[in-house]
Amino acid sequence: MAISNEELVEMVKQLPQSAKKSAYDYLKYLTISHTRPNWNEIMDLEPDETPLSEEEESQLKNNSEFVSWEEALNELNLPTDSKS
Numbered sequence: 609m610a611i612s613n614e615e616l617v618e619m620v621k622q623l624p625q626s627a628k629k630s631a632y633d634y635l636k637y638l639t640i641s642h643t644r645p646n647w648n649e650i651m652d653l654e655p656d657e658t659p660l661s662e663e664e665e666s667q668l669k670n671n672s673e674f675v676s677w678e679e680a681l682n683e684l685n686l687p688t689d690s691k692s
Contacts, residue, residue, distance in 0.1 A: 623631055660668070681688045 620628070620631060675683075678688055
């Protein structure tokens, strides 16, 4: 699927100011490393010793891949009492 530069520019223009830094960082990352990771190399890496956060522990214990709308809003600290 070919995407024009103009489409990308328009999408960036529509982003809220708070999201532009994340978009910039991700696009910068893609320009530096646009190849897929070599999974064989990743599998050969030693595991890190960084302990999991409480949120990561909770995610590991959760068997469901489904997240309700309310859970997503709560996780993102967004108000759940929106009016239609």
